[in-house]
Structures are given as structure tokens and as C-alpha cells.
Amino acid sequence: MLFRVVAVLLALAVFPVVEGVLALFDWGRPNVAEDPFVGFTGSHSLFVLAEDGERYEVPPARRNFFAYESFPATKQPGTFRIFCLGGSTVQGRPYSIPTSFGTWLKLALQEADPSRNWEVVNCGGISYASYRLVPILEECLGHEPDLIILCTGHNEFLEDRTYHRMSRLPGWVHQPLGAIAGTRTFTLLRGAVQGVSDSAPAEPDRLLLGDDPDAMLDYNEGLAAYHRDDDWRDGVIEHFGFNVRRLLTIAEEAGLPVLLLAPCSNLADSPPFKSEHRPGLTEAELDEWNRLVEEARTLYRTDLRRAAGLLQDAIAIDDRYAATHFEQGKCYEHLRDMEAARECYLRAREEDICPLRILSPMEEELHTIASEREVPFLDLHELLEAGSRRGILGDDQLVDHVHPSIEGHQQIARWLLETMAQEGLLEPRDGWEDRATAAFEKHFESLEDHYFLRGIRTLEALRAWTRGEADGPPAHLRFPERITRRRAGEDASAAGDRRPEAAQNSEITSP
Structure with a gap:
């Protein structure tokens, strides 16, 4: 066991020596700006x-x-x-x-x-x-x-x-790999491999x-x-x-x-600037979600605690709709439960389809x-x-x-x-x-x-810009792959569009 440990340490000791020689002659400097x-x-x-x-x-x-x-x-x-x-x-x-x-x-x-x-x-x-x-x-x-x-x-x-x-490696792997990728030895080896491999592009x-x-x-x-x-x-x-x-x-x-x-x-x-329902929401689930949200809004002036509970039931059905979290946060804020309100506001920010924050x-x-x-x-x-x-x-x-x-x-x-x-x-x-x-x-x-x-x-x-009301050309001419355009006669009952009218806007009614 001692022999094996010493052998591994000696092998690893070669690496800093090589790095030192490369640094001495300034070879293989990584391009950190790339x-x-x-x-x-x-x-x-x-x-x-x-x-x-x-x-x-x-x-x-x-x-x-x-x-x-x-x-x-x-x-x-x-x-x-x-x-x-x-x-x-x-x-x-x-x-x-x-x-x-x-x-x-x-x-x-x-x-x-x-x-x-x-x-x-x-x-x-x-x-x-x-x-x-x-x-x-x-x-x-x-x-x-x-x-x-x-x-x-x-x-x-x-x-x-x-x-x-983009790599999909676990977070704990990135730091050691990043350290290795930043060495001169790795930079030279990568350049050598790209020079002899037809599959490795010369430029990123x-x-x-x-x-x-x-x-x-x-x-x-x-x-x-x-x-x-x-x-x-x-x-x-x-x-x-x-x-x-x-x-x-x-x-x-x-x-x-x-x-x-x-x-x-x-x-x-x-x-939130834009909200969308979670994928896979069924017709029955969406109907129940709509009922709960609409009922909650009728209680904003009379029973905020009950309204917050109804919104929580709606969130149990669909926890990806950002506006619901924000409205629940407003309920908790007016109930003076600031810790719960802040958690709701943070979740609303995280689920925002247009993350400008x-x-x-x-x-x-x-x-x-x-x-x-x-x-x-x-x-x-x-x-x-x-x-x-x-x-x-x-x-x-x-x-x-x-x-x-x-x-x-x-x-x-x-x-x-x-x-x-x-x-x-x-x-x-x-x-x-x-x-x-x-x-x-x-x-x-x-x-x-x-x-x-x-x-x-x-x-x-700036506020008009965040609402998508810029003076530029129509967005679908520039980003067709990201836009699903609704034509006359299309089924407006699709899950992403069947939400209460007030929730379709970026401005949310405050309790």
C-alpha cells in the first residue's frame, strides 16, 4: 500500500514540474478571454x-x-x-x-x-x-x-x-475540471489533439x-x-x-x-413580466385552477387569508405560473407575514418567463x-x-x-x-x-x-419596453423560432391561453 501511494504521488509530482517549465518559457498560456x-x-x-x-x-x-x-x-x-x-x-x-x-x-x-x-x-x-x-x-x-x-x-x-x-455535469464537478482546463499543460494537449484530429474544429x-x-x-x-x-x-x-x-x-x-x-x-x-402554465396541464386541472384564482380575487378586499389559501390550492395544481405566486405574496404582505411574502415574490421572479431581473x-x-x-x-x-x-x-x-x-x-x-x-x-x-x-x-x-x-x-x-411595446419591427420577423403566432380560428382554449383575463397582463391586481 505504501509503495502504491508513493507511486501515485510521484506521478502527480510530474504535473507541477511540467507546469513550471511551461510557465518559465511562457508556453501554453490559456486564453481566458475566449x-x-x-x-x-x-x-x-x-x-x-x-x-x-x-x-x-x-x-x-x-x-x-x-x-x-x-x-x-x-x-x-x-x-x-x-x-x-x-x-x-x-x-x-x-x-x-x-x-x-x-x-x-x-x-x-x-x-x-x-x-x-x-x-x-x-x-x-x-x-x-x-x-x-x-x-x-x-x-x-x-x-x-x-x-x-x-x-x-x-x-x-x-x-x-x-x-x-453547454455541459450538463453536476455542479461539484465543474470547479476541478475548470482548474484543469485552465492549466498550460491542458492548453497544449488540447491544441495538439485539435491539430491532428479531423473531428476537432480549429475554431470554437x-x-x-x-x-x-x-x-x-x-x-x-x-x-x-x-x-x-x-x-x-x-x-x-x-x-x-x-x-x-x-x-x-x-x-x-x-x-x-x-x-x-x-x-x-x-x-x-x-x-412578473410574463407567465405561462406548466406543460401537461389537463383541461380539468386548468378549469379548477381558473376557478380557484377567480374566487381568490373576489376575496381580496374582504378575506385575504382565505384568498391566500385558495391561491395555494391553485399553486398545488400549477406551481409554474409566476403571477399566482406574486398575487399570493401580496396577500401575505397585507397580512403582515413578510417572510412568507418574500418567498412568494422570489418564486414569482424565478418563474418569470421573461427574466429581466x-x-x-x-x-x-x-x-x-x-x-x-x-x-x-x-x-x-x-x-x-x-x-x-x-x-x-x-x-x-x-x-x-x-x-x-x-x-x-x-x-x-x-x-x-x-x-x-x-x-x-x-x-x-x-x-x-x-x-x-x-x-x-x-x-x-x-x-x-x-x-x-x-x-x-x-x-x-422603459416601462413600455418591459411590456413588449418597443418601437422596433415586429418580433416575429426577427425571432420566428421562438414565437408561436395565434391565427384567427385557432383553438383559444389551449392550456397556455386559458387563464383569467386579468392574469394575461403583466400588471397584476393588488389586494
């Missing part, structure tokens, strides 16, 4: 040199998705440069960069440590998912960054793509996407492109974890610190990744929810389904500064909080009225 599932048809820069040659700026061609932003081409001594990467939450929607957490962070940093020149560059892109942030991060590495703030998770389900090559067989997002909801009646697809959902979730890990790996290899943020979502006041498995993945990589981590949902009046995040902290209020962005900036201080990135002087508050008020008062009017119009357009 995405095996999606690629891009072009690579237009987010920042280009301005005509005067003194600043980098977002060019007009990119401003459909990014707000105008700029920073000095030459980084001055004593400058600490931060790039904020993510989606529209980072950009500050429905407003813009002037009231985003990046701007408030810069103001707070100037008050906390005026001895340094603080630059905070906003790279928040509308509808930008995690896989679209990799080229942005790689570009930012060429601009002498000192810190990356990464906030992503809401936009993963916006673009149509497939995951036919992956979907090519355009430079900017082509969201399904950018098309009129875009909600029609969404249907229940559990395999696609699982692929999106796994791809998300893969992308966050490679973003952190790219930064780590560049010696660049990262602050990782989990985005927040509206649970209490944002109904980060899902629980993705939130859990962010926690896991932060722990694995020992990365500073802020769960914005937990932090904002802790200050919510009801103990469930809703309209008191957010302006819509995902975007924080201006006050929320200010609070996020304070948390970021405190985290930076904990990580030794600055030593804030005493009293910075009060001075930062004063600076916030002065900046807020400097904004003109039309800035807020534009924000209100953007919010109205």
Missing part, C-alpha cells in the same frame, strides 16, 4: 481619442447604448483611475451618469481623500450582459486602471442564443453576435419571443457564472483589484465566486433591502424593476468607499460622510430641470 459559446462580428472601441488628442471619449457610434463619457488621455501623477463596468444600473438609468453611483463615488472620494486625483469612468452599457463586458474590460486595461467595479446580472436573458454545447463553434445588443424586447411585441425553456435558462445561468469568473481572471492576471457587486431587483412591487441561482453564483476568488463583494440587494420599510425591496428604494433611486445610488457610493477603505485603497479623513453629503446636495442642485424630465420620459419608455 468565450466558447458566443463571439462578436466586430470590435469597435468604446473609447477613442478626441480631436484635440487630450481625452478619450465615447464616440457617437456607441452612444445608443453608452452615455457620453471621457477621461484624460495622459494619466497624471497622483491619479487613481476607476472603471465601472456593467449594464444600465451602472449607467444610472433611467437618468444618466450625473446621478449614477460612479459620480457620487467620485464626489465622496474627493471629500474623503483630497490629496489624490480621483477619476471614475462610467462604462455602463444599456442591455449589456456579462459576456459583452469582456471586450470592455480588455480595452480598459490599456488605460492604466487602478480598480475595476463590476456589477452585472440583469441582462443575461435579453439576447437570443443557444447552448447546445459559437454564435457570432453584433457589436451591440440585439435584445428581443427591442422589437414590437417582443414578449412574444419568450416562452418557457428550462434548458435555455440553465445554459444562460451557467454561461453567466463562466463569464464572471473569466472577467475576474483577466483582471487578476493584470494585477488589477476588482470590487464585485450583486445587482438589486424589485421583488415587492414588480409583477437576476435570478436566485445567479445571485448564489456571485456569492460563491466572490468567496472562491476572495474578491471584495457587495450584495446591493441585501444592503438596500435592509433599509427598506417593509423588509422587502420595492418601490421605496427602486424606480422600476431593477434601477435604484438617486438616493439609492448615493448610498451605494458610500458603501463602495467604505469597502475601498477596508481594502486599503484609501484612508478617509474624519468627517468625510458629512462633507460628502454636502457635496451630493450641491451637485444635485446644479442639475437642470430638463435632466430630470428626460429621466421621467426614459422611465416611461
Whole structure:
């Protein structure tokens, strides 16, 4: 037995020696930026040199998705440069960069440590998912960054793509396999096999996407492109974890610190955007489900506890219809059973056919990744929810389904500064909080009225977008494979269509 153990240890000892030799000669370096599932048809820069040659700026061609932003081409001594990467939450929607957490962070940093020149560059892109942030991060590495703030998770389900090559291995297998796949030895062996095998493609067989997002909801009646697809959902979730890990790996290899943020979502006041019945529901089951839901709604003003019980009976018949969970959550909330209400709201979010909010498995993945990589981590949902009046995040902290209020962005900036201080990135002087508050008020008062009017119009357009009412071409012309069009004379009694009229809309009647 001792001989066998020694033999195994000696065999394993060869591997680190080989890795050391390969590292010494820089052979077989893994390409961590490569995405095996999606690629891009072009690579237009987010920042280009301005005509005067003194600043980098977002060019007009990119401003459909990014707000105008700029920073000095030459980084001055004593400058600490931060790039904020993510989606529209980072950009500050429905407003813009002037009231985003990046701007408030810069103001707070100037008050906390005026001895340094603080630059905070906003790279928040509308509808930008995690896989679209990799080229942005790689570009930012060429601009002498000192810190990356990464906030992503809401936009993963916006673009149509497939995951036919996604592995279906158990979760506990992925970490060791991922570690092996990231070695130089594996990279060289894979290249050798692909070089001699006719069946192994030289290039990954992956979907090519355009430079900017082509969201399904950018098309009129875009909600029609969404249907229940559990395999696609699982692929999106796994791809998300893969992308966050490679973003952190790219930064780590560049010696660049990262602050990782989990985005927040509206649970209490944002109904699911689309609901569908579970597959295989029989005619009799659907009739009983309809009866229970309709009877529950007649009791919303008189007997909420009985209504919640009837909705639970309906959920026992079909637990995949998202709107029912949300309505039951409203019943429990008005009954002051906040724990039960929150569980219902979470389940409603999970069953949403059009997931415009980060899902629980993705939130859990962010926690896991932060722990694995020992990365500073802020769960914005937990932090904002802790200050919510009801103990469930809703309209008191957010302006819509995902975007924080201006006050929320200010609070996020304070948390970021405190985290930076904990990580030794600055030593804030005493009293910075009060001075930062004063600076916030002065900046807020400097904004003109039309800035807020534009924000209100953007919010109205955003709400129409979530209802599938975009001004783009009809969705069925772009996504025919995902849309089942109902023609005149078709059987409207199909299980997916025979639900109470009020439940067919994204707006749910509140008790």
C-alpha cells in the first residue's frame, strides 16, 4: 500500500514540474478571454481619442447604448483611475451618469481623500450582459486602471442564443475540471489533439453576435419571443457564472483589484413580466385552477387569508405560473407575514418567463465566486433591502424593476468607499460622510430641470419596453423560432391561453 501511494504521488509530482517549465518559457498560456459559446462580428472601441488628442471619449457610434463619457488621455501623477463596468444600473438609468453611483463615488472620494486625483469612468452599457463586458474590460486595461467595479446580472436573458454545447455535469464537478482546463499543460494537449484530429474544429463553434445588443424586447411585441425553456435558462445561468469568473481572471492576471457587486431587483412591487402554465396541464386541472384564482380575487378586499389559501390550492395544481405566486405574496404582505411574502415574490421572479431581473441561482453564483476568488463583494440587494420599510425591496428604494433611486445610488457610493477603505485603497479623513453629503446636495442642485424630465420620459419608455411595446419591427420577423403566432380560428382554449383575463397582463391586481 505504501509503495502504491508513493507511486501515485510521484506521478502527480510530474504535473507541477511540467507546469513550471511551461510557465518559465511562457508556453501554453490559456486564453481566458475566449468565450466558447458566443463571439462578436466586430470590435469597435468604446473609447477613442478626441480631436484635440487630450481625452478619450465615447464616440457617437456607441452612444445608443453608452452615455457620453471621457477621461484624460495622459494619466497624471497622483491619479487613481476607476472603471465601472456593467449594464444600465451602472449607467444610472433611467437618468444618466450625473446621478449614477460612479459620480457620487467620485464626489465622496474627493471629500474623503483630497490629496489624490480621483477619476471614475462610467462604462455602463444599456442591455449589456456579462459576456459583452469582456471586450470592455480588455480595452480598459490599456488605460492604466487602478480598480475595476463590476456589477452585472440583469441582462443575461435579453439576447437570443443557444447552448447546445453547454455541459450538463453536476455542479461539484465543474470547479476541478475548470482548474484543469485552465492549466498550460491542458492548453497544449488540447491544441495538439485539435491539430491532428479531423473531428476537432480549429475554431470554437459559437454564435457570432453584433457589436451591440440585439435584445428581443427591442422589437414590437417582443414578449412574444419568450416562452418557457428550462434548458435555455440553465445554459444562460451557467454561461453567466463562466463569464464572471473569466472577467475576474483577466483582471487578476493584470494585477488589477476588482470590487464585485450583486445587482438589486424589485421583488415587492414588480409583477412578473410574463407567465405561462406548466406543460401537461389537463383541461380539468386548468378549469379548477381558473376557478380557484377567480374566487381568490373576489376575496381580496374582504378575506385575504382565505384568498391566500385558495391561491395555494391553485399553486398545488400549477406551481409554474409566476403571477399566482406574486398575487399570493401580496396577500401575505397585507397580512403582515413578510417572510412568507418574500418567498412568494422570489418564486414569482424565478418563474418569470421573461427574466429581466437576476435570478436566485445567479445571485448564489456571485456569492460563491466572490468567496472562491476572495474578491471584495457587495450584495446591493441585501444592503438596500435592509433599509427598506417593509423588509422587502420595492418601490421605496427602486424606480422600476431593477434601477435604484438617486438616493439609492448615493448610498451605494458610500458603501463602495467604505469597502475601498477596508481594502486599503484609501484612508478617509474624519468627517468625510458629512462633507460628502454636502457635496451630493450641491451637485444635485446644479442639475437642470430638463435632466430630470428626460429621466421621467426614459422611465416611461422603459416601462413600455418591459411590456413588449418597443418601437422596433415586429418580433416575429426577427425571432420566428421562438414565437408561436395565434391565427384567427385557432383553438383559444389551449392550456397556455386559458387563464383569467386579468392574469394575461403583466400588471397584476393588488389586494
